[in-house]
Amino acid sequence: MDEETKLSRKTVLRAALAAGVAAPVALLGGPALARTAATSGQVPALTPSCHDDDDPTPEQIEGPYFKPNSPERTSLVTPGTQGTRLTLTGYVFGLACLPVDRALLDFWQADVNGAYDNTGYTFRGHQYTNAQGAFTLSTIVPGLYPGRTRHIHVKVQAPGRPILTTQLYFPNEPRNNTDSIFDARLLMTVRDNGSAKEAAFDFVLNVPQNPPTTTVTSPPPGGTTWAAGTAYAAGARVTYGGRDYVCLQGHTAQPGWEPPNVPALWRTA
Ligand SMILES: [Fe+2]
Numbered sequence: 001m002d003e004e005t006k007l008s009r010k011t012v013l014r015a016a017l018a019a020g021v022a023a024p025v026a027l028l029g030g031p032a033l034a035r036t037a038a039t040s041g042q043v044p045a046l047t048p049s050c051h052d053d054d055d056p057t058p059e060q061i062e063g064p065y066f067k068p069n070s071p072e073r074t075s076l077v078t079p080g081t082q083g084t085r086l087t088l089t090g091y092v093f094g095l096a097c098l099p100v101d102r103a104l105l106d107f108w109q110a111d112v113n114g115a116y117d118n119t120g121y122t123f124r125g126h127q128y129t130n131a132q133g134a135f136t137l138s139t140i141v142p143g144l145y146p147g148r149t150r151h152i153h154v155k156v157q158a159p160g161r162p163i164l165t166t167q168l169y170f171p172n173e174p175r176n177n178t179d180s181i182f183d184a185r186l187l188m189t190v191r192d193n194g195s196a197k198e199a200a201f202d203f204v205l206n207v208p209q210n211p212p213t214t215t216v217t218s219p220p221p222g223g224t225t226w227a228a229g230t231a232y233a234a235g236a237r238v239t240y241g242g243r244d245y246v247c248l249q250g251h252t253a254q255p256g257w258e259p260p261n262v263p264a265l266w267r268t269a
Pocket residue numbers: 063065110148151153
């Protein structure tokens with residue numbers, strides 16, 4: 001399959017942006033979209049971390065402080081937790097830049113003082129991506145400890161695939177320049193939100209994916225009202241191959257965006 005016939009997240013976003021319609025929320029990320037809309041009212045930029053030809057997210061050493069069997073949770077903070085609150089959001093993609101559903105993310109990090117909890121599970125937790133490949137972690141900005149720049153450890157694993165062990169970094173940290181493990185490809189985007197911080201990072205796993213093609217010529221039998229070139233508003237209903245669908249995001253339909261191919265745009269009614 002050549003690049004022209006791939007239907008990718010990026011392709012959909014580009015087309016939606018070019019057409020001046022709202023890009024599918026599920027493809028942009030709710031938090032990112034909400035942030036951007038609230039602050040600037042402008043169309044958010046494409047998520048920079050996943051492109052059709054992206055290399056997988058680099059591996060990093062595990063370090064000495066990983067512990068298996070962390071609790072499943074998306075928040076590592078409690079009301080009494082000290083430190084600057086940090087919300088990390090992102091997606092897990094495969095090699096075709098399509099989301100990975102039920103990817104495991106196991107995070108661990110130092111507390112505000114730069115210490116790891118090696119007896120319990122403070123600042124340790126695992127979670128799974130949703131059907132859009134999205135995850136959210138509520139934590140704090142980890143403290144510094146000798147010899148390292150500021151970082152968050154994570155293991156990421158698509159179902160049935162090898163584990164990616166890596167670390168995420170903060171921009172504009174003085175120690176980034178002197179930490180021999182630091183890798184700029186693993187920098188999160190970080191912004192202030194009041195007294196808290198919001199970070200984003202998208203993982204690309206070495207997972208083969210077969211994206212739907214744009215060469216769909218005819219729908220299956222059973223009746224079809226969907227048509228390429230039609231502008232559909234959110235809530236619009238169509239039939240495709242005898243199945244009824246509801247439009248999730250306004251867009252102008254294009255070949256390759258048939259309802260069964262683009263769950264971000266259509267769901268079954
Ligand atoms: Fe560490």
